[in-house]
Amino acid sequence: MQYHRIRPGQNKLRISRTEFIKAYNDSPIIAINPLQMKGHDGVFQFEFYV
Numbered sequence: 001m002q003y004h005r006i007r008p009g010q011n012k013l014r015i016s017r018t019e020f021i022k023a024y025n026d027s028p029i030i031a032i033n034p035l036q037m038k039g040h041d042g043v044f045q046f047e048f049y050v
Contacts, residue, residue, distance in 0.1 A: 024048065 003020035004012045015023075027050040037043040 023050070 001017070003015045003017060005015050005019075005023075006012045029048050029050055031049040033047040033049070035045045035047060037045075
C-alpha cells in the first residue's frame, strides 16, 4: 500500500505507514471519501479529511 498526505495548495507527499497510522489514530476525522478505480470493481482508495 501507498500512503499520501495532500494539503490544499501543495503537492501530494508520500508518507510512511507509521506516519499514516499515527495521523489516523490521533487526528479527528471529519469525512471519508471512497474512490473506486474505473474499470476495477475491487480496487479503491480512501481520502480522509481531518
